[in-house]
Amino acid sequence: NNIRFDALSRSSHATDATDWRVEYPAVVITPDTEIEISDIVKTCIELGLTIIPRGGGTGYTGGAIPLDTQTAVINTEKLSFIDTIQSQDGLHTVNVGAGVITKRVSELAAANNLVFAVDPTSQDACTIGGNVAMNAGGKKALRWGTTIDNLLSWKMVMPDGTWLQVKRLDHNQDKIQLLDEVSFKIHHLKTDGKTLLKTETLTINATHMRKSGLGKDVTNKxxxxxxxxxxxxxxxxxxxxxxxxxxPLEHINTLCLEFFGHDLDNAVSAIVAIKDNVDGNQDVDLVGMEHLDARYVKAVNYTTKANRSELPKMVLLIDISSNNQTSLDNQIDQIITLTHDREGECFVAKLLEKRQTFWKDRANTAAIAAHTNAFKINEDVVIPLDKLGDYSNGIEHINIRLSIENKLATLDAVKTYFQNINPDSSLVKDKIDHALTLLNEVDSQWKSALASLAQAAEFKAIQTGERVISYINEFAQPLNDLLMGDVFAEIRKEVQEIHAEHRESRLFVAT
Ligand SMILES: Cc1cc2nc3c(=O)[nH]c(=O)nc-3n(C[C@H](O)[C@H](O)[C@H](O)COP(=O)(O)OP(=O)(O)OC[C@H]3O[C@@H](n4cnc5c(N)ncnc54)[C@H](O)[C@@H]3O)c2cc1C
Known part of the structure; x- marks a missing residue:
């Protein structure tokens, strides 16, 4: 039962959240217990199989995708034990199997009035093993860091079947970056998982774990x-x-900030100012912060809370917490002022039910799937907070350039098609000549728009919609007007097909 060669098992382990597929694995193995894994790994290596550990398959980097037919995917779904919470000298800990769904640990912690800080948006489907392997983090990362900051110890099997038991020394119960250095004791054990081979201590400069100003450093694997x-x-x-x-602190409130307009300058300035302001307040903790960008806001069918008939350019969700509700209220007043100063709107939720409604949009995974519906290649990037606006502008610059280039490539293909038409009447010849004149005019306008993108004013005009580059309005519609009637039906259809083909192959950078 635990070693499966059937088509369903193999096909359901061919991809992950990337939807990228290369090969089916040869076999899918689902061990019942931790201790079996040593023998399984050793045997797979002896058989020359590539091993892929797999949790929930929610990874966005393609790490769980078989690239070779001779692959054994080892699914951790049965390693789902959750030990009881241990509490000693103010330190609360829980030991769980690699296959435990992340949300289960959060639920257990909450039921004991504690907080599990590893909360990626995918927590309903991802697993603890995947969280460790990816150093996952979510909205609580701002306060308590990512997986790496919250681990006390972990066990792993090496390719030769031996075990490592890694234990963090003197856990500060906070983010690693608050320390100068961090130490781990690493026990090497024989394949039985018990006999000690050797012990070593690894001490790491905390800045190697996370560069200053970054939530997670993906450049240093x-x-x-x-x-x-x-x-x-x-x-x-x-x-x-x-x-x-x-x-957790006694009181927690959620704020939802909405920013409108065309660029993110105000929103980014608000994020930085709010973080600095709350960091300077000893009584209040910023325990969660996430932003939803314009495309995400659209994908989740967001309902604008402000009394406006437009979608926000950015939504910022913030959890702040304190042992004193008056301190919390004072801090919220300051955040409201900082937001209004930057032309944003701020809404406050104090009761659990309303807070959950505020956060619901963030966990709308179906919408996230729609948001990333195209064939996609994902890359994690890490941006210092105050550079978020520059980053967003940079991405929009790339997308505008790619969009114009795609339109120009469409025109090129249409031009080639027109040039190869053998006109069977002077009417057709005249019309095609006119169509080519139109095409050349539009082509030269778009080429000059592309060339002037480097100038800030030109880029801004396109970004804000003041200057619209539209295939339909500038080329397709005038062309259809020119080539109207039954005589040109076939040509119009062919041009539409060329356009559809190019539009589908368009590259787009989503954030
Ligand atoms: C809708 C959505 C939202 C997301 N939101 C976030 C987010 O907010 N924050 C975030 O950090 N990530 C997020 N992710 C990415 C992903 O959920 C995380 O990286 C998660 O930690 C992956 O866990 P998994 O169990 O699904 O791992 P998988 O996808 O199964 O595997 C991911 C990688 O980990 C390895 N792996 C899995 N289990 C083990 C193990 N036991 N031992 C060794 N290696 C193992 C796999 O080989 C693979 O390379 C999101 C993904 C989706 C689809």
Whole structure:
């Protein structure tokens, strides 16, 4: 039952959230217990199989996708044990199997009035093993860091079947970046998982874990050789992990900020100002922050809270917390002022039900799927907070350029088609000549728009919609007017097909 060669098992392990498919795996293995994994890994290696550890398959980097037919996917779904919470000297911890769905740990923590800080948006479907392998983080990362900051210990099997038990020393119950350095004790155990081979201590400069100003440093996978974390399953198989749980402050409120207009300058300035302001307040903690960009807002069918008939350019969701509701209220007043100063609108939810409604849009995974519906290649990027506006402008610049280039390529193809038409009457010849004149005019306008994109004013005009480059309005419609009637039906159809083909192959950078 645990070793499956059937078509359903193999096809359901051919891809992950990227939807990228290369090969079916040869076999899917679903071990019942942690201890079996050593023998399974050793045997697979002896058989010359490539091993892919797999959790929920929600990864966006393609790490769980078989690239070779001789692949064994080891699915952790049965490693779903959750031990009881341990509490000692103010430290609350829980040890769980690699296959536990992340949300289950959050629920257990909440039921014990504690907080599990690893909360990626995919938490309903992803697993603890995947969280460790990807160093996942969510809205609570701002306050408590990502997976790496919240791990106390973890167990993993190496390719030769031996075990590593990694234990963080002197956990500060906070983000690693608040320390100068961080140490881990690494026990190497024989394949029985018990007999100690050797022990070593790894001490890492905290700035190597996370550069200043960054929530997560995806450029440094190696992390000074720390095993398992952020390695996408490439150095070993994580079988279980022990996490610290945090004690929440007594009161928590959620704010929803909406920013309108064309650029993100005000929104980014608000994010930076609010973070600095709350960081300077000893009584209040910023425990969660996420932004929804314009495309996401559209994809989730967002209902604008402000009394306006337009969608926001950016929505910012913030959880702030304190042991004192008056301090919290004062802080909220300051955030409202900072938001209004930047022409944004701020809404406050104090009751749990309303807070959950505010956050609901963020977890709308069906909409996220629609948002990323095209064939896509995903890359994690890390941007210092105050550079978010520049980043967004840079992406829009790339998208505008790609869009114009795509339109120009369409015109090229239409031109070639026109030039190859053999006119059977002077009417057709005249009309095609006129069509080519129209095409050449539009072509030269778009080429000059492309060339002037480097100038800030030109880019801004296109970005804000003041200057619209429209295939339909500038070319397709005038062309249809020129080539009207039955005589040109075939030509119009062919031009439409050329356009559709080019539009579908368009590249687009989504954020
Ligand atoms: C809608 C959506 C929202 C998301 N939101 C976030 C977010 O807010 N924050 C965030 O950080 N990520 C997010 N992600 C990405 C993804 O959910 C996380 O990276 C998650 O940690 C992956 O867990 P998984 O169990 O699904 O791993 P999988 O997709 O199964 O695997 C991911 C990688 O981890 C490896 N792996 C899995 N289990 C193990 C193991 N036991 N031992 C060793 N390696 C293993 C796999 O080989 C693969 O390389 C999101 C994804 C989706 C689809």
């Amino acid at each position: 190696f992390l000074d050789g720390l095993p398992g974390i952020q390695k996408e399953g490439c150095d070993g198989f994580i079988t279980s992990a022990e996490f610290i749980l945090h004690q």
